[in-house]
Amino acid sequence: MSQCLNPDCLHINPEGCNFCQKCGSKLRLVERYYAKSILGQGGFGRTFLAVDDFKPSKPPCVIKQFLPQAQGTATLEKAAQLFDQEAQRLELLGKHSQIPELLAYFTADNRQYLIQEFIEGETLEQELDKGAFTENKISSLLKDLLPVLYFVHKHKVIHRDIKPENIIRRASDNKLVLVDFGAAKQVHSTSMSVTGTVIGSAAYCAPEQAMGKPQYGSDLYSLGVTCLYLLTQASPSDLYDPLEAQWVWREHLNGNHVSDKLGEILDRLVETVFKKRYQSVAEVWAHLRRYYGKQTNPTNPQPVIQETVKQTPNTTPPAVPQKFKFDIVTVNSMGREINRETVKQTPNTTPPAVPQKFKFDIVTVNSMGREINRRPGQAECIIEDLGNGLILEMVLIPGGTFTMGVPSGETGSSDVERPQHRVTIKPFLMGKYPVTQEQWRQVASFPKLQRGLSLDPSRFKGLNRPVESVSWYDVMEWCARLSKRIGKPYRLPSEAEWEYAARAGTTSPFHVGDTLTTDLANYDGNYSYSSGPKGAYRRQTNPVGQFQNANAFGLYDIHGNVWEWCADPWREGYGGAPSDGGVWDYGNNNRYENLVEHLVNFLGKTDRRVLRGGSWFNVPGYCRCANRGRFDPGSLKNYNGFRVACAL
Template identity: 45%
Template structure:
C-alpha cells in the first residue's frame, strides 16, 4: 500500500526530484472523493537539532506567507504544510496540464502576438505576488503549467522556502558558500549571488519570452564581453522595436536598469498592445494656396545664420492617399546654407520657419505617450537637410576632442553617403560640441518639439506624405498594418534617396531613428509649449528617439507623432542623428 503522510495524504506516484527534495502526486483522504494534490517534500541536508529547530521556524514562517496568498486562479493554492521525521512538506493544489517547456521549441520562433500574450499571461500572476511582497525566485518554462481545462498559464514552485532551507544548509560551515536559488539562463547576476529582487523575476520572464521569440535556448544566447548584456535582438528580426525594447528592459544586466516590478512591466506590455491596433484613416488636409504662399514668404524672409549667406534649392513634395497612391505633386523652394567642414565635405542646413502646430496625436491615432495633443509655438531654426553621413561624421571626429573620444567609423553598414549609425546619445552630443567649436556656430540635437514640427512641415496626417507610407517614399520594411508589403531593403540607404517633406528635409520617416536632446517623459501633460528641450534633473533618464528606421517594424512606428526612447549609451545600427542650428540663441 502507498505511504500516507500526516495520516492524510496518500502518495500516488513521484512527479519529480531536485536538489531540495521530491514532488509527489497524492490524494487527500480527508476530503470527499479523495481529490488529487501535490506534496512537496523538502529535505534539509543537515541533522543538527539546533539547525532543525531554526529550519522549522523559518519553514513555518514562509509557509504561512504563502498560505496568506489565498486562492488566485493562476497560482496553486497552498492547502497545508507540516513536518514529519525532520522533513518538511508543502501540500498544494494539483494543476492538470503540461509545462510551458513543451511549447517552446528550438528553431521554432513565436510570433510577436504570441509573445505579447505570453508576457501578459506570466506578468499577471506575478503582479499578484509582487503586490504582496513575494519574490518567486525560480521562474522558468518548467515552472509554468498550461492548465488543461482552460489553457491558462499557472505559476508554480516558489523558491522562497528553498532559499531559507539552503541558507540553513550552509549556516555554520567553515567556508560558507553563497546561496543560489534559481535556474541558469533565467537567473540574473544579483540572484546568482543570493540577492534576489522583484526585478530578478522580471529578468526570468524576459528570458523566457526571448527564448520563445528567437527559438533559441536561453543558455545558448551570447553576452557582450564589455557590457555583459545578452545579445538576442539579431535573432528576433521579425519583432517590432517596441517589443524588443520592452524585452531588453526586462533583461538588462544591471537590476537598476530593469523594470522594478511586474506591475511596471505589465503596464508597458499593455501599452505595447495598444500600439498594434491599426490607425484609422484620417482626412488629408493639404495646405491651401494662400497658406503655401505665406509659408514660402516666411521662408524667404527669415534671418541668415551668424556667418555666410543663404541659397535656394528646389524640390518636389508628394502626397498619397490611404492606399499609397500619389494624389498630389508640388514644386517648392527652400533656403539653406552650407557649412564647410573642410576636405570637400559640407553640411546642408535648411531654414525651418517658426510657427505653431499641434504636437502629438489625436485620440483616434497613436498611443498614450503621444497624448495629450497640445499647441506648441516653435521659433525659426536651421535643420540638417539630411541625416549626418559617415563622411561628415569621420571629418568631425577628426576635430579636437571636447569631452569624450569618438570612433571615426562606427557604422555597421559602410558607405560615405550612408547615414552614420551605431552612435549613442553621448556620441552625438560630442559630435555637436566639436562641430560647434570648429565652425563657431552653435549646433545641437533637435528638441523633440522641433523634430516633430520639422517632420510634419505643416501637415496633420499620420505621415508628412499623407495617410500612409510606402517603400517608394521611405526606407523601412514595407509593413503598415494591413497595407500590402513593399520592398524590404534590410539596410540603410544613401541620404536623399527618397522624396523630401514640405520643408525640404529628407528621410524624416525611416532609414534611422534620430536622437533628440530631450529626456524621455511618458506623456505630454507638463511639456513645454515653446519648442524648447524638455529635461529632467535625473541625468540617467532615457533620451528620446524619433522617426523609425530601416529595421523590421510596422510603419505605424514611423509616424510624425510616434515617440520612442533608449538609454543614452545605447549604440545600434538603427540609431543616427540630424543636427539643428538655432537662429534664436538657446
C-alpha cells in the first residue's frame, strides 16, 4: 500500500502505483521514499511510516511532513524555522546510537520534509500495559538513558519533551532510544535566562520550563516524573499535592517496593525548586553508580560518566594528562617558512575525548556501475567541540601498510602515479567529511595568527556544503587556529595518508569498485569511466555526506565534490618517495632522486601543492584513489577544499 502525501487527499493506493489514483500526486518523494501509513499528527505536521526504495532491503524509515496548523505569516515563518532547526539538531545528535539518525532533509511540492531512521519497538507508554515498572527496571532505565541525555546536553541541546511516549525500547537490542526532538531547544550562552515559548507536555514539564525558561535540569525533572509514572501507573498530576506543595508518589505504589536509595534519587530529580534539583547528568550518574554500581552486569557493561560518556567501564586508573609540544608553521606566498611558533600543551583537567562508534553502508558496484553489494560498516570517531553547537567528527584510521600508486594498466592513470611502492602508515585521525562552510566560519572567527581569513569564501553557498575557494595558505592558517584553540596538532594529511585512507583496504580505482556513478559521487556525469554509465552533472557542490555510502574506514565524499588539499609539495612521480607515510617535503634533500630534480625544485618550477579526490567539475577518472592533482598554493578555485588530519 502507498499513502498519498497530499494533505488534502491522503488516499491509500495499491502497491506499485507511482501516482495517487485519486488526486494524481506523485507518491514517491525525490523518487526514493514512499509512505505506507500515518504514524501520527501534531501542530507542525504529520509523521508517516515509509520505505526507502533506493536500498535493496527496502528498509523502513519515517517521513516527517511540515504542515503547520498555525495561521498568520509570522507564525508560519516561526513554525518553518522550528522545523528547520529540528533537522539541524537531528543531524547533530543522530550520530548517537540511541537517537534516530537524520537520513535526509529537503523540500518537495513546496513542503518541507525530513527523513528519519525508523526505530522498531515499543514506547515505554506501550510497555506499561504489561504492568508497573519495578525498581530494577527503573535503575536500568536510568543507566541506559542518562548517557544519552549527557550527549544531548553536551551538544547544548535541551530536549524539553521527555515522557514515556518519546522513549522507545528498540526491539533489536533492547536499548532505550530517545525520540522526537521537535520541541528541543538549542542553547546559546545568552539564551538561558531569556523567557521563550512554552513547549513540552504539561504533566512532565518542570516549573521553570512552564514559565518559558527551560534549563538542562528541566530534562532531568521530566525524566524523574517519567520514572514516577512508570512505577505507579498513576497520572503525574495525581502524584503531586499542590496544597502541601510536595510529591506523594509513594502513596500510589500499590505494593511496588522502592528502596530508600532509589527514592532519594527520584525525589531529587523531581524537586520543584530548581537549586535543590540535580544540576547535571553527571551528578545523577554519580549517585546512581554509588548505589547500583556493583550490580553492573559484566556481560553488558554500562558506560561511565565522568564529564564525558565512556562506552565501556574502565577498570584501570584514569590516564594522566601529559604535556607535549608541537610547532605551528606559517609560510609566505612563495612557500617559504616565515614563522614557527612552538606551543606547549598543558594538561587538561577534563578527560580526553572518547571514541564513539558509528555505523554506515559500504557499497560495491560492478564494472557496469550496478550495485552488487551493500554491507554495514562500523568505525569509531572523536568528536571535537568547535563551539556554538558545532562539532568536528574525526574518524580513527587504523595503521597499516599499503601499495601506493597504480600499475600502468589502470585506465586513466599516468606516470605521476608511479612507480608503485609500499608505504607504512601510523594510526591517525581524519575528518569524516570535508570541512564545511559552517565549520570554516567558526574557526575562521578565532584569533588571527599570521594571515586573515574570509569568513565566507565559497561560491556555492550552504552551511553544510564543503568550503571551497580557499588557498593552501588559507587552509594552513585555519588548521593553525584550530590547533591553538583545541590544543591538538591539526593539519592537512600527507599525500600518502590521504590515499591510504581513501582506499581503506581496496585496490580498485575507486573504493566502491572498478567504476563510479553519479548516484555515489558528485562529478561531471557527462563522462563515464571504463564501462560505467554516464549520469548527472550537478555543476556545483553537494552538502557533505549526502551520498549515503562511506568507504570501509567510515570516510564520506572521498570521490568528487571538492578536490582536497594535501600537505605535500608536488613531484612528477614517486621516485625516491619515503616509505613512512610522512610529508615528502623539499627540506629533505637526501630524498631527491637526482641532481636534476633538486635543481628543478630549487628553481621553483614545482612550487605547487598536491590535491586529491577530484571534484564536481571533473571527469570520473580524476576522482580515482590514485589520481593526483596540483595547483599553485595561492590559487582560489571553487572546486578546491580540504579535510583535516591529526596524529594520535
